[in-house]
Amino acid sequence: MTAITSPAAAERDRRDPFRATPLTRIGLGVTLVLSIFPIYWMIIIASRTNSDAVDVPPPLLPGGNLGENVRRVLATEDAHFLAGLLNSLVVTSTVTVSVVVISTFAGFAFARLRFRGRKLLLGSILLTMMVPLQQMGVVPLYQLMVDLGWVGSLKAVILPYLLNGFGVFMMTQYTEQAVPEELVEAARVDGASTLRVWWNVILPAVRPGMAVLALQTFMLNWNEFMWPLIVLTPENPTVQVSISFLTAAHSTDYVLIFTGTALSVLPLVVVFLAFGRQIVGGLMEGAVKA
């Protein structure tokens, strides 16, 4: 490998192994455009008319119809769009906070505490992550919700999603990586209780991991579609279910569908900007430490 590299290039690498080549910059530029374009285009269509949407070549600049389109979406009676937005907000926030707390607790125990059955229990979580509960558990879960009288209630959407093996696994890994064993031992020698160790040693160190998990849980749950469609009533939907009603009832009205879709993405963008900085900040902080 070294033989291929020119001496000049090797010299540059020696000076700075983290130098970005022009190829790197171009590649990143292209990736950025590809990442953002579909969303940009969605917003363009949301601001136009139906005849614009099927234009060839397609329009690439915004039109003046956004306000009118948003009004049409909110006025579509069978979609209950506002209710859907609010419900998604409630469900997703509740699930996110709970999953992060549950996962941070369990991750701490699995990564830095010793107890009988630790390996077996962690292994069982890995195993259950392979189970497509979404596909396998729909009818049993539906029957459970009927028995509990929760059909149509947000509880029926919130509770099953608190079960998140990925979160536990991720926080276990993250805790192992971010918290040296000696740090926990030192706190123990000082007489700190388990809860105190969690609060004073673990929490500060795993915060970036928590932010990533929170963002991801929020995204995943905001996007849930099949289960809310089954267990909620049409009058009390989540936002994805609202979009599906919009799509089903107005299948050729692209602009209406695109506007609804854009609106459903908007809260995610807001949350992403708030959480995203924190994540990237956490990553940078890690880089400084290394």
Next chain:
Amino acid sequence: MSVNTQPRRADPAPPERRPRAPRLTWSRFDVKAAPYLLISPYFLLFAVFGLFPLVFTLWVSLRDYGLAGGEATYTGLDNYAALLADADFWNAVVNTIGIFALATVPQLVLALLLANALNKRLRGRLLLRLGVLVPLVTSVVAVAVVFTQLYGRDYGLVNWLLDLLGLDRHIDWQSTRWSSWTAIATMVDWRWTGYNAIIYLAAMQTIPRQLYEAAAIDGASGRRQFWSITLPMIRPTVLFTVFVSTIGGLTLFAEPVMFAGNRMDGGTTGQFQTIAMYIVEQGFRNFDYGYAAAAAWLLFVLILLGVGLNYTLARRIGGSR
């Protein structure tokens, strides 16, 4: 070996035995019980929303069981035998594996390259990192709505671009196997590549800088450093993403459903019907839940096989260097 002439140091006096404080008892209880308390919320949830549905599904799969709540007659392994002889089921298996391979391999390779690029010293890297995560912000439904439009036969942007490049412009993306697989794979890749890159980047940033500096002094090229330092060091993370995307890929559902216009059949000849769609079709369209449950268990077996295979492969790739 020299003879030790020094007078032997006296053993330290045994520590004074302190009276047993109640605090000690509490801390012993704390050490023993706290781990179980900390993991108990997860396992309680698991019992109700994980184990129960699984066992119930197994029970159902051994029966002729309709959703309407009719009698559930025990039929043994009949559902499984019928499935294994069902050409539509195998069609779904082939589609699922095909789309999975077409999506996952480029996705993880691209994510590695992207993470390596993002790990360089760059201006505006916060913006870049946020930028590659943008696709994650859209919902699966939104991605499918937008991409289905992009892949439209008559007014689609992709065909228009192909036309600009002087290529065949009227591809009916949904009509054939390879084109529909490609379209769905790009939806998956568009959404998840940046996410995987950020996960890799996080792992890359834990690699001590000195390793690279030492390697550079030894004359190792950037590429050599990537293969000999970066990849081995982030191997656990690579394994983890392989694991997650295998499960995600084999249970693929929303994208092909939306691509088929909110139907479960996966196109006119089922050219992109996945196993998950097949399960929902059997359970909620044909109301044969016993059959659907058996298919769900076969899907589970396939996932176990897939995870095992990929794990072995990925471990070999990372470990050989």
